[in-house]
Structure formats: C-alpha cells, structure tokens
Amino acid sequence: MTDAVLEKNNGRKPPLVIITGPTAVGKSAASVLLAKRIGAEIISADSMQVYRGMDIGTAKITPEEMAGVRHHLIDVLEPEEPFDVVRFQTLAREAIRQIIGRGKIPVLAGGTGFYIQAVLYDIDFSEEETDHSLRRELEETAARIGKEAFHDLLKEVDPESAIAIPAGNVKRVVRALEYYRKNGKPISAHNQEQRQKESVYNSVYFVLTDEREKIYARIDQRVDEMIRNGLPEEVAALRERGCTKEMISMQGIGYRQILDWLDGECTLEEACERVKKETRHFAKRQLTWFRREKDVIWLEKKDFASPDALISHMTEILVQKGIWVPEQA
RNA sequence: GGGUCGGUAACUCCAGCGGCGAGGAGGGCGGACUGUAAAUCCGUUACACGAGAAACACCGAAGGUUCGAGUCCUUCCCGGCCCA
Numbered sequence: 312m313t314d315a316v317l318e319k320n321n322g323r324k325p326p327l328v329i330i331t332g333p334t335a336v337g338k339s340a341a342s343v344l345l346a347k348r349i350g351a352e353i354i355s356a357d358s359m360q361v362y363r364g365m366d367i368g369t370a371k372i373t374p375e376e377m378a379g380v381r382h383h384l385i386d387v388l389e390p391e392e393p394f395d396v397v398r399f400q401t402l403a404r405e406a407i408r409q410i411i412g413r414g415k416i417p418v419l420a421g422g423t424g425f426y427i428q429a430v431l432y433d434i435d436f437s438e439e440e441t442d443h444s445l446r447r448e449l450e451e452t453a454a455r456i457g458k459e460a461f462h463d464l465l466k467e468v469d470p471e472s473a474i475a476i477p478a479g480n481v482k483r484v485v486r487a488l489e490y491y492r493k494n495g496k497p498i499s500a501h502n503q504e505q506r507q508k509e510s511v512y513n514s515v516y517f518v519l520t521d522e523r524e525k526i527y528a529r530i531d532q533r534v535d536e537m538i539r540n541g542l543p544e545e546v547a548a549l550r551e552r553g554c555t556k557e558m559i560s561m562q563g564i565g566y567r568q569i570l571d572w573l574d575g576e577c578t579l580e581e582a583c584e585r586v587k588k589e590t591r592h593f594a595k596r597q598l599t600w601f602r603r604e605k606d607v608i609w610l611e612k613k614d615f616a617s618p619d620a621l622i623s624h625m626t627e628i629l630v631q632k633g634i635w636v637p638e639q640a
Numbered sequence: 641g642g643g644u645c646g647g648u649a650a651c652u653c654c655a656g657c658g659g660c661g662a663g664g665a666g667g668g669c670g671g672a673c674u675g676u677a678a679a680u681c682c683g684u685u686a687c688a689c690g691a692g693a694a695a696c697a698c699c700g701a702a703g704g705u706u707c708g709a710g711u712c713c714u715u716c717c718c719g720g721c722c723c724a
Contacts, residue, residue, distance in 0.1 A: 334678080357678085358676090358677065358678065358679085359678055368678095369678085393676075394676085395675050395676060395677085396674080396675055396676090396677075397675050398675085400675090422678080423677065423678080424673095424677080425673075425674075425677045425679095426677080428674070429674075429675090432674085434674055435674090436674075436675055446675095446676090475672085475673090476672090476673090476681085477672090477681060477682055478681095479680090479681055479682075480672090480673090480680055480681040480682080481680080481681090482676070482677095482679070482680045482681080483672095483673075483680065483681075485676095486674095486675070486676090489675085490675090498674080501674080502674050505674055506674080559676055559679085562676070562677090562678070562679055563678050563679095564678045565678080566678090567678090588666090588667080589678080590678080591667095593678055595668095595669085595670090596671095596672095596673095596677090596678090597678090599670080599671065599672080599673095600672095600673080600677090602671095603671090603672085603673090
C-alpha cells in the first residue's frame with residue numbers, strides 16, 4: 312500500500328494527521344472541526360468503538376456529531392468478534408489508502424496509543440494469524456505451573472525479554488513465548504528492529520490534554536451521564552445476546568463492571584464507582600504512553616481560548632509541515 | 641449526665657498474641673508496553689536523620705505497670721451508637 316500511496320504523492324511521504332489524548336478531553340470534537348477545516352476523513356483509533364451496539368459505554372461519536380465528516384473503523388465488528396492491533400492495522404492502512412486516493416487527508420483520531428503506533432511506524436507483526444490453540448496452551452501451562460516457573464521458560468529461550476517482562480505479567484510472557492515458538496527467534500530481537508523504524512508518513516502527532524483535575528472531573532461526570540443515558544440497558548442487551556466477560560469487547564471499561572452488577576456481584580453504585588476509577592487510571596496510562604512517544608505536539612486546552620483557536624493553531628502546524636495547503640480565496 | 645464502641649505512617653479504610661524503627665487494602669503519583677492495549681504488569685506514597693550496634697520521630701494526649709507498651713491500667717480530649 313505504501314508504494315501506491317507514494318506514487319500518488321509523487322514520491323513524497325503520504326500525509327497523516329494524528330489526534331489523540333486521554334479519554335474525555337474532547338478528541339472527537341476537535342477532530343471533526345479539524346477535518347471540516349482541511350477536508351479530511353477520520354479514522355477512529357479506538358479499540359472499542361469498532362464494535363456495533365457498544366455506543367454509550369464507548370462514548371461513541373454520533374452521526375450528528377460527525378457533522379458530515381466521513382468516519383472509518385467505527386461499527387465494523389460484532390461484539391462477539393475478537394479484535395487486535397494487527398486487525399486494526401490492516402483496516403487502518405486500507406482506509407488511509409482509500410482516503411488518500413480520494414485526494415483527502417487522513418486523520419487518525421482516538422485514544423488507543425498502541426494502535427496509533429502500529430500504523431504510524433508501520434510495525435511489522437509479520438507471520439500468520441493468531442494461533443489460538445498455541446496461545447491457549449501457553450495460558451494453560453502458565454496456570455498449571457505458576458507464574459514464576461512459566462517465566463523461567465521464557466528465561467531459557469529469550470533471556471532479554473525475561474528481564475524486561477516481570478513474571479507477574481503473564482499475558483506478555485505468553486506472547487513472548489508464543490513468538491519464540493512460532494518464529495524460532497526471540498521477540499526481543501524483533502522488537503529491537505521495529506523500534507528503529509521511521510514513520511512512513513509525513514505526519515503530525517497531536518496530543519490534546521488538559522489539567523489532571525479537569526480530566527478526572529470530566530470522567531466522573533461523563534460516567535454518571537452514561538449510566539443515566541442507558542449504559543445498564545446497553546450492557547444488559549449485550550449480555551442477553553450472549554456476550555460474556557471473556558470477549559475482548561467486554562474488556563472495555565464500563566462493560567466489565569456493569570456486567571458484574573448484572574451478575575449480582577455488586578451494586579450499581581459500586582459498579583459505577585469502579586467505572587470512574589478505572590477510567591481515571593486509564594487516562595493516566597494514556598498520558599504515560601504519549602509522553603514516551605517521540606515527536607508529539609502537546610496541546611494544552613488551557614492555552615486556547617476557544618475550540619476555534621485550537622483548530623487554527625493546528626492548521627498552522629499542518630501548513631508548516633506541508634501537509635495542508637489552504638485554498639486561495 | 642450514664643453506658644458502650646472506637647481514635648494506627650498523617651488522603652481514606654482497616655490489621656496488629658507485651659518485643660514494631662508498625663503491616664495491608666484503596667486512592668494519589670510515576671513507569672513499562674511492538675498480535676487481548678479501555679488489556680496486562682511494575683514501582684512509589686509523612687518530615688528529619690542517616691547506614692550506625694547506633695539515634696530523632698513514631699499508633700489522640702498525659703501519666704502508670706513492665707527488662708520492654710500501639711498492645712495492659714488510670715485520667716483527659718475527640719467521634720459514633722444506646723440510655724436518660
């Protein structure tokens with residue numbers, strides 16, 4: 312896909328605008344405003360908004376809010392289906408190709424940093440599809456022999472990863488072992504290679520943020536609204552149609568906790584408090600992720616008097632970068 | 641006024657048989673992350689002192705018992721509940 316895109320751009324790197332930030336800062340609104348200004352289409356970089364029927368809990372953008380801007384990768388899967396970075400990367404690449412083919416600028420907007428990274432750096436996840444049987448087998452082994460012993464298995468084949476991944480993090484130990492079994496080489500070496508990569512795009516990486524207290528206050532308020540606006544009903548419907556906690560979609564914050572309530576494991580108030588708390592933790596993890604990313608442009612909400620001022624500032628940067636040329640009046 | 645239960649490292653809640661320079665959980669803060677990422681995991685959380693057979697601080701406060709007290713006793717202060 313890169314080749315085709317390069318051709319369209321006369322050999323120059325294709326443009327890509329990224330808008331991200333912690334949950335509830337106002338990414339969606341900003342991305343729509345920017346998209347309208349520069350004639351862009353939006354690709355959602357969100358691991359949960361891909362699922363149909365999960366609208367309230369994911370704070371999914373509504374058709375009205377899209378304001379005529381075309382959005383991609385929203386409502387493309389059923390909640391029963393698994394989803395992961397590789398699938399996202401494939402779909403996002405295709406969307407980018409199409410958008411550029413239409414002569415528009417792709418805007419990758421959403422809060423899943425890992426997904427953004429996979430697209431921006433065109434990370435190679437190589438090999439075949441997920442081998443669920445191997446993964447399950449490894450998970451069972453871990454459960455049987457214990458975290459420490461399981462971690463020792465990794466130490467034998469990939470000592471470097473064993474140092475980097477704590478024994479407690481079984482999920483990542485599983486993946487490291489899985490990689491080794493499949494490819495015969497340590498994942499640490501592979502990651503090392505991938506880390507050297509340069510972005511394949513002429514990109515701008517915006518991180519919209521705000522003061523911590525404001526973000527937290529907004530989260531609390533938004534969760535209350537979700538409950539009022541029917542999140543319990545939304546989750547109940549998903550549960551009725553057979554969704555269980557084991558599904559990736561049900562790992563979403565708001566869904567797990569309400570599911571617990573529906574199963575009688577806690578009160579609605581407790582579930583609600585946990586949703587708020589875990590969303591705050593999530594926001595903090597997102598910020599940690601973005602701080603680590605190279606070449607990001609931080610946009611502090613308090614530095615802008617209005618949404619319009621923010622968008623103008625962003626477009627200025629796009630012009631400087633040669634991503635967007637304002638039309639002559 | 642009487643009774644009763646409680647006041648713990650300092651943001652919150654709680655553990656703590658007379659050997660505690662006091663533990664846990666939550667929250668907060670920081671970090672990791674390359675096929676589950678809204679996942680998963682790690683660290684840290686009073687001030688001062690300072691690595692020494694050596695001390696300041698230390699469980700509401702003050703006394704007492706004891707070789708030794710967060711732990712037992714007395715009084716006081718504060719809070720909850722019950723009775724008047």
